Amino acid sequence: MTQNIFNLKRFNTLGLNAYCRNLEIIEKERDVKTLIKDSKNKFIILGEGSNVILDAPIESPFKVPVFINKLKGITVQKNPNQRVIVRCGAGENWNEFVLWTLKNKYRGLECLAGIPGSVGAAPIQNIGAYGSEVCDVIESVHAYDVNRNLAVNISNKDCAFGYRTSVFKNQTSRSSLSNFVILSVEFSLSADWKNFKTPDYASVKNILPSNPTGFEIAEAVQNIRKKKLPDLTAFPNVGSFFINPVIDNARAERLRSKFSNIPIMTFNGYFKLSAAWLIESCGFRGAKFKNVGMHLKHALVLVNYRDSSSEDILLFAEKVKASVKEKFDVNLKIEPVILSSSEKS
Ligand SMILES: Cc1cc2nc3c(=O)[nH]c(=O)nc-3n(C[C@H](O)[C@H](O)[C@H](O)COP(=O)(O)OP(=O)(O)OC[C@H]3O[C@@H](n4cnc5c(N)ncnc54)[C@H](O)[C@@H]3O)c2cc1C
Secondary structure, eight states: OOOOOEEOGGGOTTOOOOEESOEEEEOOHHHHHHHHHHTTTOOEEESSSSSEEEEOOTTSOBSSOEEEEOOOOEEEEEOOTTEEEEEEETTSBHHHHHHHHHHTTOBSOGGGTTOOSBTTTTTTTTOEETTEEGGGTEEEEEEEETTTTEEEEEETGGGTOBTTBOHHHHHHHHOSSOSEEEEEEEEEEEOOOOOOOOOSOHHHHTTSOSSOOHHHHHHHHHHHHHHHSOOTTTSOEEEESEEOOEEOHHHHHHHHHHOTTOOEEEETTEEEEOHHHHHHHTTOBTOEETTEEEOSSOTTEEEEOSSOOHHHHHHHHHHHHHHHHHHHOOOOEEOSEEEETTSOO
C-alpha cells in the first residue's frame, strides 16, 4: 500500500524539509471540530510557519495531522465611544490586516506593521516591535478548546500575556501538540485618527515628521525592518532566534561591573539585555557552521543558507547558547516553537 507523504518546506519560513502523512488546509470554522475529532485530539496547527522549527525528517515524519489555518474574514463588531471592535479570522495575513486597519482609519497596530505570519498566531507569543505589543489592543481570542471540546472566548486577561509569551505559547512549548485552535481574534482599536504616538526609537523618530499619521509610522517601521533584516526570500529565517533575556537588578549590576559597555534597558521593573549584542560579542555575527549561521546584517537572525536539517540548526543554536553562557553567564532562550516528530505523537 502506498502512503502519502507531504513536505512542509513551503509552510515554514526557515525552509526546512519536514514531513507529515496528513496535511489539511482549514478554510471553514465548521470543519475544525470534525478535523480535531478525526485526529483524536492530536494534531499540529500552523499559520504561516514564521515562528517554528519543524523537526520531522523524512525517516521520522509527523504521525499526527498538520493543519494549516486559512480561516479568513474581517468584521467590525461595534463602535462604542471612539473604540472599534474588529474581529479578524486567524488565517488572515498579519501585515495585510494591519494595512486594512489603517486604510479604515483605525489606530493601534501601526508599529506592528511588517511582522510576518498570520493573525491567529499573533497572540501566541504576543508579537511586539518598536515599543508596541499586540496584547495592548487584543480584546479577546476566539478559540476551539481541544480538551473541553468546545469553542471558547478567552478575554485579554485570561490570555496571560507577557513578554513574547501567553497562555497559548506556554502550552505549545511543552509539546508539539496543540490544546487550542485559535479561530479569530478581536481587537479593540481607536477610531480617533489623530495623536499618533511616535515610537520612542531613534531610528524611527529620525525619519518621521512631527505629528505623523498611522501610514507614515507603518511605512517608517517597514522600511527600517527591510534595511535591518535579511531578505526572507533569499535567506530563510524565523526573525529573532533568541528572546532578549530579562534579568533582575543584582544580575544587571554584576554584568555592568564586568562589561562596562553592555547595553541594558529598563523593562517593567526588570532589566532587558540585547541578545544580538551578546551573540555578536561572542563572535557569532556572520559565523557559519555547515549551512547554518547568524546573519552578518543582524546577529540575532539565524539563517538556513541551504537545505540544513533541523538537527544542524539546533546544534548551531546550542553552540551560540553555550558561548553566551560561558562569557556572560546568561541563558539564552530560543524564541520559535520547536515542533518535533519524536515527541509524544
Ligand atoms: C523575518 C521575521 C521577522 C519577525 N519579526 C518579529 C517581530 O518583530 N516581533 C515578533 O513578535 N515576532 C516576529 N517574528 C516572528 C513571527 O512573525 C511571529 O511569531 C508570528 O506571529 C508567527 O505567525 P505564524 O502564522 O507564522 O505562526 P506559525 O509559525 O505558523 O506558528 C507559531 C506557533 O503558533 C501556533 N499556531 C499558529 N497558528 C495557530 C492557531 N490558529 N491556533 C493555535 N495555534 C497556532 C503553532 O502551532 C506554533 O506553535 C518574525 C519572524 C520573521 C520570519
